[in-house]
Amino acid sequence: MAPEKVLLLAAAVFVVALISQTEAIMGGREAAAHSRPYMASIQFTEGETTKHECGGFLIADQWVMTAAHCLPSGPNGRRVVLGAHSLSETEETKQSFDILQVHNHPDYSTHYNNDIALIKLDRPIVASEAVRAVEYLRTNGTNPGTGAAVDTAGWGSVNNLAGRTDKLKELFIEVVNHARCGRRDYYGRKFTINMMCAYKLCPKPCNETYSIEDACDGDSGGPLLYNGVAVGITSNGGKKCGQVKKPGIYTIISQYTQWIDNTLAL
Structure with a gap:
């Protein structure tokens, strides 16, 4: 195979590998900003930076539903942010919570069966147009x-x-x-x-x-x-x-x- 074709093939393999690792x-x-007031961002701290890890959604004044695979071993310092549209911008609508309890379904498996969890926030939310539970x-x-x-x-x-x-x-x-x-x-x-x-x-x-x-x-x-x-x-x-x-x-x-x-x- 010509050297030029080998290089093209190697580049193609690299791109495919890069794509397959990202979801x-x-x-x-x-x-529309705050049109989904139940949305939650589950975040972790890395150094001085806070990063979004998983989503969730508010179902009651102090409870967020999410996937069990997002918190397989408990809170580990994660926080929940409600009322966000932009993750990076300062928004008066945002409410940030520590996680009091994580309840992963007892039959959750690593094959994603029963992939459901409930997060109890450290306090009840303050209901607003930007923070509201979903049915x-x-x-x-x-x-x-x-x-x-x-x-x-x-x-x-x-x-x-x-x-x-x-x-x-x-x-x-x-x-x-x-x-x-x-x-x-x-x-x-x-x-x-x-x-x-x-x-x-x-x-x-x-x-x-x-x-x-x-x-x-x-x-x-x-x-x-x-x-x-x-x-x-x-x-x-x-x-x-x-x-x-x-x-x-x-x-x-x-x-x-x-x-x-x-x-x-x-």
Whole structure:
């Protein structure tokens, strides 16, 4: 093989490797400031810098719902910020909380089954137009079916090659057939009855790096909403975002009503 072709091939392999290690929101648009007052940013401190790690959403005056894989070993100094639109800018709407307790579902597994957690804040929120709880679906509620329009939001990356967004982005996608997501060429046996998957196919490649609109890593823990009600929790996806056969996976909230009620009563 000519030296020039070897160099081109090596460069291509490097780019593919770089892409495959990065996950986040694909597509979408910036949300109107504070239009999703339930959104939470779970943050950790690195030196003198505070960084966004996962999303979450307010479901009661002192409780935030998120994904168990975001805090597998407890708070470890993390904080929760509510009322944010920009993560970096000073906003009077922001309220910052220490984490009093983390309750990961007792049956959570590293394969992301039962990927749900509840965070108890160190004090109740001060309700405002920018900080307000969202309703979540309970047992016997109607979950969205195949093709239903759903939406999510987060502070994840804008594509496989870019850093995470500073301002909240939102994404409008569709529920994918459950049986399809359980196929061997999709997720196989790791896709359980406690999960749904969703994405939006682009009529043509969205850009040169992905062909669907989707959510993953930096948006983990955020809500999936159906008609304004939280029905899912952003859980996980493929190793590379934007893959047609690796739609974003969401934990179905209505499967956990009894556990949620018992935990909130603590």
